[in-house]
Amino acid sequence: MTTITDIANALGITPSTVSRALAGNPRVKEETRVAVEKMAKLLGYERNVVASNLRKGQSHIVGIVIPRIHREFFSNVIGGAERILNQAGYNVLICQTMESVEAEIKALKTLKNYRVAGVLLSHAIDALNGNHVKEILEDTPLVQFDRVFPDLPGAKIVGANCEGAFQATMHLIQAGYKRIGTIAGFMTSQAYIERLAGYRLALESAGLPFDPAIVYENAIVRETGYEAGLKAIDAGCDALYSAGAFSALGATDALKEKGLRIPEDFGVVATSNEGFTSLMSPALSTLNQHPFEMGETAARAFLEGSRETQVIPMELIVRQSSKKQQ
Amino acid sequence: MTTITDIANALGITPSTVSRALAGNPRVKEETRVAVEKMAKLLGYERNVVASNLRKGQSHIVGIVIPRIHREFFSNVIGGAERILNQAGYNVLICQTMESVEAEIKALKTLKNYRVAGVLLSHAIDALNGNHVKEILEDTPLVQFDRVFPDLPGAKIVGANCEGAFQATMHLIQAGYKRIGTIAGFMTSQAYIERLAGYRLALESAGLPFDPAIVYENAIVRETGYEAGLKAIDAGCDALYSAGAFSALGATDALKEKGLRIPEDFGVVATSNEGFTSLMSPALSTLNQHPFEMGETAARAFLEGSRETQVIPMELIVRQSSKKQQ
């Protein structure tokens, strides 16, 4: 592999000058800069970023830590972040935690060891607070997104969870559903706490009772959604707001199995406009969290060194599953 | 950040010994090894992998280059590869090419500059051969998967494209469909060439004519699938084998729009068991490519330095979309 020393030797100058020329340092003669660039191309030189990073004490890698890559929400966040970061000359190291804090800790340590320029992080569901992050990351810039802990420093990019859940629940109320339960997610996560708050607010502002008996605190996966669906039927619900799309899918499994018609007998709305939701029958009404935009915003927050909390609005997409015929 | 020098100073020994102790070199006294490890823990030492990589001339990063992260097939491949690689102490740097060779070239250069230990690569659709890879990667170990070029060195992990397509088409024939078209994908990619071959083989071995007029060579996305669907109807087809799931989705859009009943009037089977296929109505019959396993196999091939071509079998999953009532 060609090094700057090779270029320097070929040109009869020193590596420092080559380094400066390649870095676009203005204190280098136009003439030599051109010569260096020409020779670099000729010899097929490519900067050894490992050496460069070591010297500079940091890399142009940004770590992204997420629960699971195959969830459309997260892969879209990554897509958005990557677009902005690549433009700015950064590369992306992706770590999945599979929803385990253990793995999250390991991932953060690894990233720290690589001296990444920054970390974009959405916490594992079983993380209860940000202490483990504080110790590891120290002064590495951190941007949290979606699942965030307020006690950690740095920018936070969150969805408009409360407003979104409010909107979704209100939509069910206005469609004529009377007893609306919720698949709420785990109350260890701020995002789900807020969604539940939005749900409750909607009920109360419409004069409907908030009934803890039809709040299903659970993982938001298909299996638990199915169970929640069964319970909701037994509890006399005629609609569900689900804090996640996969749990809504599970709930509709249960509803269909029990012979209930959606949306006539039972309405469903969920947060997360995963691609499959429009293909379900009936198509599922959802809240679009704009994950791509969330990724872009997180990346920009990192680039700008922002410490602000930014809220990405959610957009209600009304499909069949909530169109009660009156 | 603590360095090995800090540990050495604290212990009154030299960095070399610390380095050896930490590396598990047998020529270091048990006693000092223990002392070093204790002190390392005490001072919160974490190896600077950047420095280590520079000195050793390679990293423990494996680059994965794929067209698009948000396709379930690829995110599952990544999942499988990551599992195996993490176990072996590697980390994963992911680059998306968005189906452009330009971006593929850029990604490969970046990875080379990071002196990655190896590259797992599935080509962009507009890559016509492997020349661009040869020049850049030189002696970096390469494993190609799914979309591969035979002229490139190193291991290749491919799906059983021909056999899968054969199976899918044969299934349609046996279900009673008479005139079966195909959404074939681009013929610049070996994977799609093989799928077309399997389709043709099935027709011919069943004594049915192979008609180029109902072979739709196209991108395999929803939009082009829709167009192919319309054409297939006009051409008097009563079934389609699609080389991709999204194009099959587009085709069913067209079929429904034209009032055709699936599977009674028209049968559909597709390669790629994307999650949404089971949620379509009617549910789409697919070929499961076992992407997770493909990722694991690719990672193992890298770890073992294999140069073999391995074929991952495809599994036909029969759902509603191909169950013709006779």
Next chain:
DNA sequence: TTGTAAGCGTTATCAC
């Protein structure tokens, strides 16, 4: 405008 020299943190090759 360019050269000199030191150093980022680690590891490999010698010695002892």
Next chain:
DNA sequence: GTGATAACGCTTACAA
């Protein structure tokens, strides 16, 4: 079994 020293390739004060 341990220490001294150099080197991986690059960057950056400082000097010229």
